[in-house]
Amino acid sequence: MVRHYVNHKHAGMRRNPYRRKVVGPAAGILACAAAGVVEWPVGAMVYIFRRMKGRRIMSHPVHVVYPSVSRAIPI
Secondary structure, three states, X not given: OOOOOOOHHHOOXXXXXXXXXXXXXXXXXXXXXXXXXXXXXXXXXXXXXXXXXXXXXXXXXXXXHHHHHHHHOOO
């Protein structure tokens, strides 16, 4: 016989009882990919002449776009 233990803190909640974000990170990944399609080739071209600037351009989707979109959507 399998017993299911109920966490009383979350008893009675039907929607997202553990407050896990799903929509925000998923939208963040999509926004990061969309920005990466544009910024990574541009960053690669800039990298040839100015390495640090090219690295900053290529890391922009991961370090700026994803966190800001992920935090903006609280679901």
